[in-house]
Amino acid sequence: MPEGQFCNKKPVETEEELKALLGDKGGKQYYEEMLQLDxxxxxxxETVQKTCKSRTRTWLEICAHCGMCADSCFLYRVNEADPxxxxxxKIQSTLGEIIKRKGKVDNAFxxxxxxxxxxxxxxxxxxxxxxxxxxxxxxxFSYLRGLLYSQGFVPWELKIGSGMHRVYQAQMDVTSEDWxxxxxxxxxxxxxxxxxxxxxxxxxxxxxxxxxxxxxxKHYPEDVAEAAILFHLAGENWTVPSKGWEQTSLxxxxxxxxACKIAVDAVYDAAERLRPKRIxxxxxxxxxxxxxxEGPYWAGRPDGRPPAEYIHYVQWLAEALREGxxxxxxxxxxxxxxxxxxxxxxxxxxxxxxxxxxxxxxxVEPGYFVEMATNREYNYCxxxxxxxxxxxxxxxxxxxxxxxxxxxILATGAKLVIAPCHNCWDAIRDLEEEYEIGIxxxxxxxxxxxMAIVPDHxxxxxxxEE
Amino acid sequence: MASFYAFLTGPAFVISLLVFxxxxxxxxxxxxxxxxxxxERVAYRPNMEQGMKGGLWSIYxxxxxxGTAGWRAQPFFTICFFMLHFGAVLVPLxxxxxxxxxxxxxxxxxxxxxxxxADLLAVLTVIGVFFIAARRIALPEVRxxxxxxxxxxLALVALPFITGLIARMHWAGYDFWMICHIITGExxxxxxxxxxxxxxALYFASRWQIGADFAIKRGGHSRGACFPW
Numbered sequence: 001m002p003e004g005q006f007c008n009k010k011p012v013e014t015e016e017e018l019k020a021l022l023g024d025k026g027g028k029q030y031y032e033e034m035l036q037l038d039x040x041x042x043x044x045x046e047t048v049q050k051t052c053k054s055r056t057r058t059w060l061e062i063c064a065h066c067g068m069c070a071d072s073c074f075l076y077r078v079n080e081a082d083p084x085x086x087x088x089x090k091i092q093s094t095l096g097e098i099i100k101r102k103g104k105v106d107n108a109f110x111x112x113x114x115x116x117x118x119x120x121x122x123x124x125x126x127x128x129x130x131x132x133x134x135x136x137x138x139x140x141f142s143y144l145r146g147l148l149y150s151q152g153f154v155p156w157e158l159k160i161g162s163g164m165h166r167v168y169q170a171q172m173d174v175t176s177e178d179w180x181x182x183x184x185x186x187x188x189x190x191x192x193x194x195x196x197x198x199x200x201x202x203x204x205x206x207x208x209x210x211x212x213x214x215x216x217x218k219h220y221p222e223d224v225a226e227a228a229i230l231f232h233l234a235g236e237n238w239t240v241p242s243k244g245w246e247q248t249s250l251x252x253x254x255x256x257x258x259a260c261k262i263a264v265d266a267v268y269d270a271a272e273r274l275r276p277k278r279i280x281x282x283x284x285x286x287x288x289x290x291x292x293x294e295g296p297y298w299a300g301r302p303d304g305r306p307p308a309e310y311i312h313y314v315q316w317l318a319e320a321l322r323e324g325x326x327x328x329x330x331x332x333x334x335x336x337x338x339x340x341x342x343x344x345x346x347x348x349x350x351x352x353x354x355x356x357x358x359x360x361x362x363x364v365e366p367g368y369f370v371e372m373a374t375n376r377e378y379n380y381c382x383x384x385x386x387x388x389x390x391x392x393x394x395x396x397x398x399x400x401x402x403x404x405x406x407x408x409i410l411a412t413g414a415k416l417v418i419a420p421c422h423n424c425w426d427a428i429r430d431l432e433e434e435y436e437i438g439i440x441x442x443x444x445x446x447x448x449x450x451m452a453i454v455p456d457h458x459x460x461x462x463x464x465e466e
Numbered sequence: 467m468a469s470f471y472a473f474l475t476g477p478a479f480v481i482s483l484l485v486f487x488x489x490x491x492x493x494x495x496x497x498x499x500x501x502x503x504x505x506e507r508v509a510y511r512p513n514m515e516q517g518m519k520g521g522l523w524s525i526y527x528x529x530x531x532x533g534t535a536g537w538r539a540q541p542f543f544t545i546c547f548f549m550l551h552f553g554a555v556l557v558p559l560x561x562x563x564x565x566x567x568x569x570x571x572x573x574x575x576x577x578x579x580x581x582x583x584a585d586l587l588a589v590l591t592v593i594g595v596f597f598i599a600a601r602r603i604a605l606p607e608v609r610x611x612x613x614x615x616x617x618x619x620l621a622l623v624a625l626p627f628i629t630g631l632i633a634r635m636h637w638a639g640y641d642f643w644m645i646c647h648i649i650t651g652e653x654x655x656x657x658x659x660x661x662x663x664x665x666x667a668l669y670f671a672s673r674w675q676i677g678a679d680f681a682i683k684r685g686g687h688s689r690g691a692c693f694p695w
Contacts, residue, residue: 054500058672062665065616066547067608068540076607083610092611129695130536132528132547133669134676293683297507304509304683315688351685377694378535 004033009040009152011256012163018173021163026392027156037152039110044151045103052099056143059135060096063088069137072130074380074404075120087127087137090116095144110153117145118155119394122386122401124344129377145255154254155391161250162259169266170214170246180242182217186225195460199228202274203239208316209276209308210240211247211267211291213284213422226445227282230317233452234325238280244270247281248422249290253387257298264295271307279310283443285343285421286385288312293350312346314420317444318355321362332451334364339372339414341405341428342379343421353377356420359444363451370412380404382419384427402431410437417441467641474648475567482652489659490667497671506679513682519691520681521674527695528673534695546597553591554623557584558651585634588627595624619662626651 003009005020007030012018024030069087070076076085083089094113098105105113121141128136148154149162164171170179183199191197200206208231216223231238244266251259271279281288292310296303320326340360346352353376360369374380383402388394405427409417419425419441428441503509510517527533537544558564561584565575579587599620602612629647633640658666665672681691 051505053502053505054497055506055672055675057500058497058668062662062668062672063611064662064665065602065608065611065613066543067605067611068536068543070607071539072536081607083606086607086610088611128676130539132536133665134524134528134673136676136679294507297504297509300504302503302509303512304503304507349684351687351689354689 002038003152004030004037006030006156006159007033007037007152009150011166011258012159013166015167018160018163018167021156021160024156030156030159031393034111034153035107037107037110039105039107039151041103041105044098044105044147047147047150048099048103051146052143056095056140057099059133059140060092060099062133063092063135064133066132068130068132069127069135072127074124074126074383075122075401078401078404085120087121088135090120091137091140091144095140095147098144098147110148110151113144114148114153114155115394117141117148118158118387118391119397122344122381122384122388124381124385125348126344126378126380129348142252142255145253146257147255149255154256155387155393157390157392158250158254158387161387161390162254162256165246165249165251165256165259165263169243169263171248171250172214172218174214174218174246176243179217179245182221182224183240186221186228190225190229193460194229194232194458196458197228197232199224200239202242204273205275206237206239207277208236208238209271209274209279210238210282211245211270211279211287212240212282213248213287214246215422216282223282223443223445226449229449230320230326230445230452233454233458234320236325239274239276241267241270241274244268244273247287247291248284249286249295250387250390252286252290252294253390260290260294261298264291264298267291267295268299268307271310276308279306279308280316281310281312283313283420283422283425283445285345285423287422289345289349293345312350312352312355314346314352314355314359314444317448318358321359326448327453328362328448328451329453334368334416334447334451336416337368337370337412337414338364338416338418339370339409339412340375341372341382341417341419341421341424342375343419343424344379344381344385345421347379348377351377356418360418363447370414372408372412374408380408382421382424382427383431385423389423389426389430399430399434402427402434406431406435406437409439415439418444418447420444471641471645471648474645474652476571478652479567479648480571482655486655486658490664493659493664494667494671497668501675506675508675508679508683510678510682513686516686516691517678517682520679520686520693521677523692524677524680524695525670525673536695543598543601546594546601548594549590550594550598550623553587553589553594553627557587557591557627560584585631588631588634591627592624592631595620595627615662622650622654622657622661622663626654 006024073087079085094116123138123142125136125138161171180201183201187197187199249260249263251263292306296305340356383405384398388398417428417439419428420443432439531548532538560576560579562578565578569575602608626647629643629650633643633647680693
């Protein structure tokens, strides 16, 4: 059978299609249809010829099969050194085979490749640091995901995710109206405690335009409020756009490059419309990757830069603490063992390790911060990166993957983990749920808010009068 | 026999070198012409200075034994690797015997290594090949990615060294071993551009690219061009 009703080669373009796909609980029919989905070999080979050029072909050709990548891969280590988890094997037996066979692969091959692309690689890129030839298998797996997506072989949740971006310009069904309402609600809700608190929408020429993750307005509106309060506390002139506020990209996890462009164009349009001096993104790793690191290229910007300086939340926070815009009450500094999760997407892949450590130096009493063994650029993935967290059919593999981080955290002896990334935060929450090691985990925003000194003029009036 | 030897050290030698150098140069040029800032998502041109720094640093660090976290993570392989590569690079270029043939054909020669050192390097190369092959068989994580082709490449590298060392002993059958040495050596030169041995040149290209990638796009502006390899 060629195309299924849900599982097919077409992206989800309308709200109706999206709702129908969502209605197929757990992707039951979707995955049944996938068993019958034809591979369009000609199209696959044509795409490879157009998009697989000297870098990737050389990587596949000169790989010396030395196996130095094996130990670099946390999925290899955590799966008891299963040879089928060696990065070189994983990529050679999937992407390498597609090229060798000039695209003439069958349905079973593609389903196996799908399992490899989404359950055996989180695109953390750590292997690239251990290959003498500098072969980056995370990059190749991301490329492979694009090929698989274009042929309809993509996990159900990610087909939905990229559809969300196409339909709502957000990874969840949060419309522009929903978003603006959430802003008003949060400003109002916290207005009593924080007189003068505002969430200015679509203010032109502000110093800062803030972008975030749709799950914040959808599931954790207090996160939006916390961001607002911290900007308020720091005295920043800031705004959020009514359109183009969603910074994340499940489309990137899905390999839906068309939707990636749609998503990032929306953010850049907002920046061009509102002309902020800087854009600041929320505490999310892949959102930063999608809108700051990869985004300029999807948007076709030849300089590889976003239209305005675009920084991660940890960069802004480090600056605010450094310059004293936000002051920490020394009595409230953390006085228990605490460790830090480095998110691959902005640490290994964007060099921001120093900013999180600078923040730590302001908020943790000296002597209480414990680094995980192998950290910064050499950190391990949380276990849920690259979309792994959200894929039901690979939940078992994901839960095994979490053991790396579990053991790293246990080795620090810390009971508190700072995780300034949505994906890492989720993975650490899930590992506590799964393995019950008795830890707490947190974003930076609530932590800072709980220890910041509030200047008198920002406190509620009644308190002053009393 | 004498004329065959003359052919091998004359025209065949020149042709082998030509294929080797022209072939590898073409591969390098094609590699760089094939780079595409849109596909790789790396803005090479506007950031060339930063990219160059990162690229050269990435090449340099990985040329140093134990110079990177990767090399330090695998000490046994690293030692075998450098044993193989020191000899494989230095002996063909700087052996006095090779320089004599070079002088005869081209009228110039390179500086020569002391014979004893060259012998040692050649022996280490063979030992390196042996342990790398043994490692392929012994370790499951290497065995699974190993193919016949990998052993062919190892043999292609080892044969000129083994035959050369035997000839060097001046045992009986010197002429035979010398001819075997020249044939296998020239075979290696001729096949290099068309096999995995193309990494002789493409190593520099691939390492440059990943170094430039990290320097330009993946954090170079905040961590500096030099990635902590």
